[in-house]
Structure formats: C-alpha cells, structure tokens
Amino acid sequence: MGLDSLYKEVILDHYRNPRNRAELADVNRHADGNNPLCGDKISLDLTINGDIVAAISVQGHGCSISQASASLMSEAIKGKDLQEIARLRQLFSTMMTSDEAIVDPDRPGAVLGELEALAGVKAFPVRIKCASLPWATLDVALAGDAEPATTD
Amino acid sequence: MGLDSLYKEVILDHYRNPRNRAELADVNRHADGNNPLCGDKISLDLTINGDIVAAISVQGHGCSISQASASLMSEAIKGKDLQEIARLRQLFSTMMTSDEAIVDPDRPGAVLGELEALAGVKAFPVRIKCASLPWATLDVALAGDAEPATTD
Amino acid sequence: MDVRRDFPILASNDMAFLDSAASSQKPEAVIAAMDTMLRSGYANVHRGAYRLSAEATDAYEAARAKVATFIGAASPREVIFTRGTTTALNMLAAKWGGDRLDPGDNIVLSVMEHHANLVPWQFLKGLELRFANLTDDYALDMNSLRNQVDERTRIISITGMSNVLGTITPIDQIRAVADTVGATVIVDGAQLVPHLPVDVQTLGADFLAFSAHKMLGPTGIGVLWGRMELLDEMEPFEGGGEMIDEVGLFESTWAPVPHKFEAGTPPIVEAIGLGAAVDYLTDLGMDAVRKHDTELTVYALEQLATVPHVTVYGPTDLNIRGGTISFTLGDIHPHDLSTILDENGVAVRAGHHCARPLMDHLGIPATARASFSVYSSSDEVDRLVAGLELAAKLFGIAN
C-alpha cells in the first residue's frame, strides 16, 4: 500500500538521525525555507569552494518527509559541483511532479541514489511541498538570495 | 385592481397640490424624517398652543405616497388636540399594518376622513414605509426629540 | 442571446427582471457548482493535510486562476478574493491611500461615483478629494479631469462604467493623465467587468475591483486585482489566520500575496460559484455579451423615445454606453413608477442608486433604472414600455 512506500525505513532513519546537522565554521551561502501551512522549517548553511559544495549544515524541524528530504539532499550534494547538483535537482523535481517514471524499479537507486526513497511522495500530492522544501531552499541559497524560500 | 386603489384621485391631488406648505412664524416643535432607502424626506414645523396643534408646515420631497400622506396628515391634525391626534395616529397605524379592517367600505371617510384614501397602501407592503413616514416624523416632533425620524 | 432557460429563476417566472445592475440572476451552472461542492467536496482550505481539504484548496485556487485568465492578470496571485467591490475599494482607500499618502496630497474621483468609491475616500483625514465633471452628453469630461490633476495627485479612482448613466470611461486616457504626475489608477469595475471584455494588460488600471454577484456569480465574494509590485508593497487590511508567516505575541510577519490580503476563512463555496460564472461568461464570449447589451440598449432607447414625458439620463454615444438606462417619466416619482411596473411584472430600480452626489449634480432626487444582463430581451423592454404607458395614464400625464 501507499503508506509503506511513503514511510520507508530510509525516510524514518533520516528523520530520526538527520545527517549533516553540525554547525559549519566557514559559511558563504545561507537560506531559510518554510512551509507556513504545516510549519516545516529548513535552514541551510553552505561552504562553497569554487563550484564545489564543500560542506553543508542543515537545521530545522517539521514532518518526517521534509526533514528526511533535507537530510537526504545534504548527503546527495555534499562534495558535488554545481552542475551535478543542478542535474540532481532537475531529476528530483521530475520525480516529484511529472508523470514521467524516471526511477527504474528494477534498479533501485540507479538514477538518484538514496533520494529515490522519496519517490513514494508523489502519490500524496499534499506532501510534495514537504519533500520539495529543502530543494527550494537550496535554490535560494545558491542564488545568493536573501529572501526565505517557501513551497506554499 | 390594486393600483387604482393605491393611486386614488385624492392621493394624486395631494401629491401635486400639497397642503400646508407655507412657512410658519412661530415654530415650537420641529422634526425631520427620511427614508434612506427610497429618498423620501419630510420636515415638519408645528406651532403648539397648550395641547392644540394650532398650525403646521410641511416641507419635503419624495414619492406620491409619502408626500400625499404628509399633506393629508397635516390637514387631519391641524387644530386638533394632542389626544385626538394620538387617536388618529393609532387608527392610521392600524389601517396600515393590522389585519383588522377598520375602514368601513360602505361609509367611506367615516372613521378616518380623507386619510382613508391611503388604505390601499396596505396591499403594497414596500410602500407602507412611505405612508408612515410623516406620522413617524410627527411622533418625533411631538416628543420634542432632536433625532431625525426614519421608517427604515 | 437566447440563454433565459439557463437561469432557473427566469425559466420558472415570466417577470421582466430589469435590475441586473443591482445584482444579476445566476445560471444553473453556478448554482449547481456550489451545490455540488456543499454536497460532496466541502472542507476548509489551506489548512488540512487530508485529501478533502487539499481538493477543496485546489478548487478554490482553480477559481482564482479562472478569474485571473478572465481579466488577463499576469498571475493568479494578483487576484485577491474579497467580500465584494465595496471591501476591495475600502482596502485600497485605507491601505493604498490612507497609509501611504501625505497631508495635502489629493485623490481625484468623478461626480458619478458609487458611494463605494466615494465614502471610503472621505474616511481619510488630511487628504483632498477632487471631482472630475461630466460632459453634456454624460461622458467623463477629460478636460475637467485634467484640470483636477496636479503634482499632488496620488490616486485617480474612477468607475469603469457608471451604474446610473451607463457611461463607460476612457481608462486608457485616464492612465495617460495619471502618468504625467505618477498617480495610481484605480478602476471600480463593478459594472464594467460583467459587461465588457476586460484585459488588465491593456486596460490602463493599476487596481481593479469587482463583485461576483453582478456577473452571474454568488453574493459574499468579489475581487481586488492589482499589479503584483503594488500588492507586494501594500500592507494587509485585516489580520488573522492564513495571512501570516510568523506570529509572535507582539509582532507578526505576513504571508506572500494574495494570502496576505485574505485573513480568515475565505468565501470558499462562493469562489467555486464565481469560477463557474466566469466559465459561463467565457463560453458566451464577452464580445458577444457586449454586442447583446448594445443591441438591446439601442432598442430600448428607441422604444423609450416613443413614450411622452420620458427623460433618459446617459450618453447618446453608444460606444461609451452600457446597458443601464436611467430615466424619469413626467412628475411621477421613480418610486411610484417602480411600484406600477412591478404590478405589471417588470422589476426596475428606483432611487439614488447609491450615487447621491450624481443625483445632486443632475438636479433630481432619483431616477428609475432598467439594466440588462445576458438573459435580458427586447420582449422585456416592450413590457417596460407598456408599463410606463400605464403609469402615465394612472397619473394623468398620458400625452
């Protein structure tokens, strides 16, 4: 059933043991995101060296989907260059919102790695905002914009 | 039909040739009345001697029913004492609003004189306010109250 | 237009309903959309994570998008649902006017404004109100408007179409005048939007206000459209749920437009109804609606001209005239006319039409007014004329 594919082990693990929570010393990009309707909050601190996201720190609270998504994202982008991150962001959006089935069920993880754990969210339209919030916040951080992100 | 009993000769006559429009010298009671919804306006000036309405002046504009009613009222109360006026006012109200048939069709004018010309208004609920406005204004004038009357 | 059967109240009743400028009747499509929502899709919006509420939210937001498309808004976010035109204009007067203007600034209106576009401006203290006049043919006098505007003019707020005279105003020309002094243009679209094609990209307005109930939609809802930069700048009018971002005990921050302006539970079912009304009008086509109005107006003006002692107040130039005809008949008070017509199955309005200053300007206490909508027909005009002839007879002024 749908709920099992939404609340996968991986999600609950990232919800309860979120990665990359340690504060960073050298922050050169920052953004806050929030979803006023359900109260999810995400803060991102990034250390960018050249075009590499060398380090990331995630703060925030909210539902398992938003917090797990932030944690998964932080793992996925850490050490990657901006081009690769843009590609991942694009694929992630497609996975969340398009009818195109980009994830291959026979080769789990082949396209988006652990991020594929969030594929089940698509069946719960109300929750897509939760999963997308960290990425929307990342967009703002990378754009160097000062306005908080929102998925509302 | 109803319209004929509404727009009687008498009414049209009092509408076009309103009585007691001359200004008074010795005014000791005054009131303004208005019906904001259709724009009818009535101003009354009274000269009261003891308990007699010795003189009355009517100003105003509006529909035929409100203006004819004011004119008819002015004729009916001029020279009368306050008790008699109270009786007429009561009968007039009853004629306008109660199911009781106080006017005797076989003896026209026997109960309320020319005021009976307004009996037909009762069949037009929207217009009862128009016919009642002068009397409501008279109430205010006699009470010595400063607030404008309204039949709204 | 042969759509009378789409309107249940008219299909089952042979009255001539000529009071659409006060409020229009509703087609089956609108009634059914609201009914269906209440019977199978109702929940509060923007608040629930459960499906019923999410679907209600989608339906509510879809209605916003429909309205945006209908008036050519750049984005649905520029469409704010209000209680009606009156509330939309009060919001603007208080928050685009009062909050942002300096003592001595002036606001230019016209003498034919509805009280909704007059009284809210009178509330403002220390600001000067100025009034553009009418030409002899009841058009907005652009010279008069130009004379009123100076470098202290911050806002020009004018009706798009007069609810008394039927006069359509040249918003593009008003815009040009406003631009010479950097003023904002507000259009009271209560009568304009139901009757003419409106595209806010070319209209020339910065803000536009209108009511659903005059455009075949429900009561309880209207629209404030504004250009996004201006809405972003404007402070909220009411505080409460949904319009906030962060809330502390002593201070709060606001949600983005449009939510900033939609405090509390919105008129949800009414939005669905308005969406259906917009669909209905779009299907008819606003050009066709305008053509229908004009044809009927031509016919009505011709027929009224045959009745002795009738005086019509409104432009003779049909290019600047909508289907709303104010008139008087001899010395018969409009209120009496209305009663006589009503007895003959013809519903018209009588009174000052919430435009007292215009009545003063015309030098009359009131008019009778016949106003059309998509379901109105020449048949109803004929009944109006027959009723007027009867009235003339009753009052002894026939010929």
Place this chain on the structure above:
Amino acid sequence: MDVRRDFPILASNDMAFLDSAASSQKPEAVIAAMDTMLRSGYANVHRGAYRLSAEATDAYEAARAKVATFIGAASPREVIFTRGTTTALNMLAAKWGGDRLDPGDNIVLSVMEHHANLVPWQFLKGLELRFANLTDDYALDMNSLRNQVDERTRIISITGMSNVLGTITPIDQIRAVADTVGATVIVDGAQLVPHLPVDVQTLGADFLAFSAHKMLGPTGIGVLWGRMELLDEMEPFEGGGEMIDEVGLFESTWAPVPHKFEAGTPPIVEAIGLGAAVDYLTDLGMDAVRKHDTELTVYALEQLATVPHVTVYGPTDLNIRGGTISFTLGDIHPHDLSTILDENGVAVRAGHHCARPLMDHLGIPATARASFSVYSSSDEVDRLVAGLELAAKLFGIAN
C-alpha cells in the same frame, strides 16, 4: 445524535470527518435553503421597491432575527452580518480599539488566542498587549488575568472556547474583572457559539464574534453582536452603499445600526443559509448539542488513553472542555499522522491551528486535532484510534 443522514456529504461518504473546528459540514436544510433562494427568490436587498427585492430583504432580515433569537440578543438590530469572525474582530480592533484608545492603554488577551483575535490587535500602534496565562490543566488562569488587568486596561478580548485545547473560558468571571476597571469584554465565539448554548444577556460579553461556516452554515458570512449603546457609539469600518444616511461629495452621515456596519451588497444568500443553520441547531437544541459533544469527548479521551505515547493537550475538567482534542503521538509529526489517518479515511487537522503563540507556550511545533460536531460519532473515534495504532506501527513506536 443520529443526524449523519441529514448531511449529504457524510451520507454519501464513509469518511470519519473529525475536522469540524476548522469548518463544519452542512445539513440538507441549509443547502436547500440557499438553493431555493437562488432558484426562485433572489434579488438584491434593501434597494428595490419591487416585490422580489422586498421579499429578499424580508428573508435577509428574518435571518438576522433568527440569529438574534439564537443568541438572546435584545434586538435583531444588534446583529451585524460580517464576512466572518475574522472581519468582526478586525472591526472591533480598529473601531472599538484603535479609534478610541489612548497611547499607554492596554488590551488583555490570552496566550491561547487564535490569530484572528491577536493579529488585529497587533496592528494597533502605541497600545500595550498583555496576555493571561493558562493553568496546569489548560484552563484560563484567572489569577494571571487579574494580574494583567489594571486601570489602563480598556478591553479584554478572549476566546470563548479554544480551537486547540477545547478550553471553555469563564466569561462571567472575566466580566467581573473587567467591571473593576470599566473595561469592555469581547468574546471570540467562533468555537463557542457552535457548541454551547449562548445567551448574551447572561454571557457577560459586550461584543461577540462568530462564523456561520463553523456552525453548519455557509462560508462568506459571520456575525458581530454588540450591545446597542456600544454599536451606536462605534464608527463604521467600511464605507459604501447602504451604510449611509446623507452623502455629499466631501462628507457623509451614517445610517442607523446595523446598516452602518454593512457597507455594500451583503452576503444575502449566505444569510439565508445561516438562518437555516440556526433553525437546524435550535431544533436539535443547544443543550443536546453540548451533551452530545461532552459524551463523545469522554469516550474519545478514554480511547486515546489506551494508545501508548499519545499526549493530549487540554483540560481534564469536562465542565470547561468542548469537543476538540489536540494530541501528539510519540515523535510522529502531526503532519505525518494526518496523512496516515487520511489514508485510513480519517480527516483530522495537523499544525499550529492558527495559534502559534500557544504552540510556543506548549513548547511543541504542532498538534494533531480531532474535533466534533453534531454528526460526529463514537464510531469515528474508534477509527481514529485504529489509525493511530497503525501510525505507531509504521513508525516503529507501537509499545
């Protein structure tokens, strides 16, 4: 109460709808009253001299009289139709508060207020907001309230029943405190009026605000009740048609209460719907409604206590508790809970419930909330509990 079949959306759907505090469903009687009005009785009110409009006006005013009787108002004129609770409270904040208070005056609220009874007060500049606390049992702490009130306290504005905790406040005691300093008492009745018998003659309030959509009625309409002397004194909030007496170009005077506060075309059809909702509730009897809520609350609290890791936020004293139950389950975020329950046909709210300061006070970001209305049943409570057990399993916290 066995009335589920009166509610079309529930009769045709076997969901457990436990979000009535956000907005209730509507009985057939309400839907039909509005439908009938639109199909056979619709016209604008207060404006037409023709019969259809006069009858619409009578129906609109009859709805006002029904509401007046329902809450025990001294006169229908004390009942003002607004867009909802939010607008009613904004009117009071701006026109009973802002316009009439002096810098340094204070207004006393409580920490459990809905944003609608908080943000409008934050709008006021130069006035001090003070907050009464809660007791350990989530009651309004009257000692804390007394400590906040001093001779500069001009208004005490408090919810009659919390939309989060279900707490019912002692308005009579608040009145007594207010009287010691001559303050006005405003009651946010959005949750109170739908659930308890209310008689404004004994309630202790000077003003009472509530929304139709939470009491089985339509969206787009609510009520501001006030004592006539105070309403007479208060200035209008919006300007426009119907609220005026005389209108000049530069100045106007106001119509008597209630019209002074009802600028523009009111929510006509919505008023008819509210009248029908009031009739429906009156037929059930508000004492019976209260009894039903209490019984269901007792049952729900018992059942929730059987689920490990459930924490309930709200009074244990049932005399001061309505049928609204906020809770959390272990470390499962309420938003997740809501999704899981929804998949099992149970609709609850999750979030801050437009009461952020209360959430801060409780030290939690959000709760899940189950709330009842007349159609709610123990069956639905059972389904809620089953859903919670499933959620616990999914999140690996069962026992």
